[in-house]
Amino acid sequence: MTPTGHQTSSYDADGVVAELSRPAGDPRGVVVLAHGAGGNRHAVILRAIAAELCDRGLVVARVDLPYRQRRPKGPPSPSTAAADRDGIVAACAAFRGESAGPLIVGGHSYGGRQASMAVATDADLADGLLLTSYPLHPPGKPERLRTEHLPSITTPTVVVHGSTDPFGTTAEMADAVALIAGPTRVVEIEKVGHDLKPDRKPTAELTADAVVGFLLTDGGRR
Template identity: 65%
Template structure:
């Protein structure tokens, strides 16, 4: 599957267009050929769908044949700045699930869901609760615990994840050390791959590191090429 996915050059990411409807706001990256897979990606607590990492992932994955939607979570649609409220996390998860339903209808091949930090955590909870939502999970900079509070682990749902997972990690991330992340990943019963972006922290430095390229390679090898029914 990976060999097929690299036929298109990463410099030819295809077209983008606005994505809106049914409470979904974002941007769609259409590959230049029939999609081999579909992905729904969302942002961290302080960001939106237009963050650099999400834009680069959209371009890089679509250049390799993946139909990609990068979306704003419901809390971000309500206000342009500020963190999410814990009371609204269920609505954010519902927004992710609805986007997956929409992209299932639009795309072909396996569907990957995930995102950066908070967005990835919410996506992982969606998949833990209902594995039929997606065929694979992508987590960039999973926020394992608040910075400086390693006793407040966010791992309760991890043993219920049954879809393959790719985790992209910066070793200087204050939300999870490499050892802490390894212990958390061990709780996931599904096949899980960790991609370490050396010399980075929570933001994964997509402006200076090949973060998008390494992430796309892992997605194609471990999620698109390894589907569970």
Template identity: 65%
Template sequence: MSIDRSTIETDLVAADLARPDDAIALVILAHGAGSNRDAVILRTMSDVLLARGVAVARIDLPYRQDRPKGPPSPSKAARDRDGIRAAINALAPLVDGPLIIGGHSYGGRQASMVVAEGTDGVDGLLLTSYPLHPPGKPERARTEHLPDIMIPTLIVHGRSDAFGTSAEFTDAVELFGGPVRLLEIDRADHSLKPDRSGVGDLTADAVVDWLLPTIADRPPNQTV
């Protein structure tokens, strides 16, 4: 299988796109706070999805485009969501098939908010290590927008993640407006330990075996 690789840089968009021949879908992945599109978890996800015929774009959020290091600013999170929307507009026309967006931790949270706010053309969400609340602060749950997410969502959670327990995620899944699958990874923390936990293959299998079929089964008027 040949793979076309390209880098796309426009206003608010910095992406590495890899497209297999006859790609069956496109996944756009954003990085966690303090990281960038070269993060090990994003590269791992890209490799395993590509092997299954799924095109993947790893993107730098606008705050990371502005500076090479440091965390995002809460006051500028809306601009990071604008960056995800810009990536959707730039990349979705390049690959036929369903569009899935998401990412790791902060990147996934912003992608989920983009969906909740009503972006057209997104068919599914892939959230790895969603930061359900800050470590040690379960009272600050980041769940207000979850009922507005109507599209199929795959959540990948390490059982040792300090940003949310398995029980808390089980409860949070019930808040979503659309179908959700929670994939839990044994012996994995917030990083998901992609070098030894098997999270890559487990996630790619869930995308192909559950997320894409669930998207295909949804009536067109149930996507956002």
């Protein structure tokens, strides 16, 4: 999923482990993406989105969160979530210098949630936030909403959501996004669940279009 003209290299320094994709020519911005609870930086959804964003002139860093650096398999522990957020902050610091343009941070499911919490704590961390399949609540437990920090997010945000995602219905997601203090745009992918099926649906293309059209052009220039 690395089109001709992209340069991809591995990065491992100061606790940050990533695959870095650079477009041909001067980049217009940087995107730092973190994986979901069961994945790593090589996840299909991250590779697909990275390829599309790189096509549009963005440097993309797909990072392994600290818990994944410690062990190759298994879910994260709530007790180490703060360390995962610290890892996202470190990745933003490591790659911000790749471009004079905006820096966008985010990720899929768990990775996006941790990025959103980091941005809620420090609005200067990034110029835009990208959340794919935000895990609004555990499947079948809509009363356990993960929304406490959303009103503290002032960063322009793109949310990509599958219409059949068991982690949140379309209506539930709309209510949650309305809590975000900053400008938002929602991209709904029809008839897909939490994995967003980037191999069967135009998920990556629609995500990249929203990042460029909203975070870089409309909402992301603060």
